[in-house]
Amino acid sequence: MQLTTIPHDRRRFLRLAAGFSTGALLAGCGDGDPAPPAATTPLVVAPPPAAGPGVVAAPAHPLNLALMLGYVGAQYFAVAAHGTILSARMTAGTGPAGAATGGRRVAFADPMVAALASELAAEKAAQVTALRGGIGGAVAAQPALDLSGGASGPFSLAAQRAGIVAAGQAFDPYAGDDAFLLGAFLIDYAATATYRTLVLSGADEVITTAAAGQLAEAIYHGGLIRTVLGARAVADPAVDASMARMTAMLSTLDGSDAGAQPQSLSASANLLDAQGRAIPFTRAPLQVLSTLYLSTGAAGGFLPMGANGVG
Helix, strand or coil: CCHHHCCCCHHHHHHHHHCCCCCCCCCCCCCCCCCCCCCCEECECCCCCCCCCCCECCCCCCCHHHHHHHHHHHHHHHHHHHCEECCHHHCCCECCCCCEECCCCCCCCCHHHHHHHHHHHHHHHHHHHHHHHHHHHHCECCCCEECCCCCCCHHHHHHHHHCCCCCCCCCCCCCCHHHHHHHHHHHHCCHHHHHHHHHCCCCCHHHHHHHHHHHHHHHHHHHHHHHHHHHHHHHCHHHHHHHHHHHHHHHHHHCCCCCCCCCECCCECCCCCCCCCCCCCCCCHHHHHHHHHCCCCCCECCECCCCECCC
């Protein structure tokens, strides 16, 4: 079964959330079987390309920025859950195309975390398909993606800046369950804000409708990742501390610290903003790119050669 044909099953997704009984936010309902491993393209393991200039010239479309986030998320969850990457037909488009390199399958210890990874792999792939359909002829190709867990890779760079590991030390998101979840938190950080910004942008109805649909998905994904991390932090204070440090680093990086609330049990166990509002934040395009580049300047991080189709 191709990743693009796995059914979009909200009941199965909610039931998965309910499986995390400690601190779970969502109640399960209905029945459904876990999604099977996806048959996609075998993982390409190769060193990432040298840093590029930034945003790459390609036809601009408001949804292409969300698509860049979609490519990163879908590839991360696919490789972590199944050891595969998206097929070429799901990543083709305008602008320089690149491979997703450096990731590997996680040997999960907790079956529920493994099920979460598999579910998110299917859901994120479905988002990519939906976004590509909404963009049409201006759809941007996937640029080069660095998903490596080495000391110079994007996950390690983020963890070093956050103080989770020392300078020059590796943070490998494929090393185990908690590391995978922290990697998921990092990658998913800007997704909900990006979709809400598009909904409020005043763009044409087709764009705002597409963004509104994906916003609901992104809220479920982000909330579930944070809930599972919070539940595991009860048993491991190091997870709690890492959540708080990662949030603080990302908020400073994209300039959103005025409204962001630290994600940790010791600081706050809820998922609202600092004013208690049950709404996602908004992010300007450059703020979103900064979380992908892990820099406020040139390309780097997850997109070493820059983004495609973002004007």
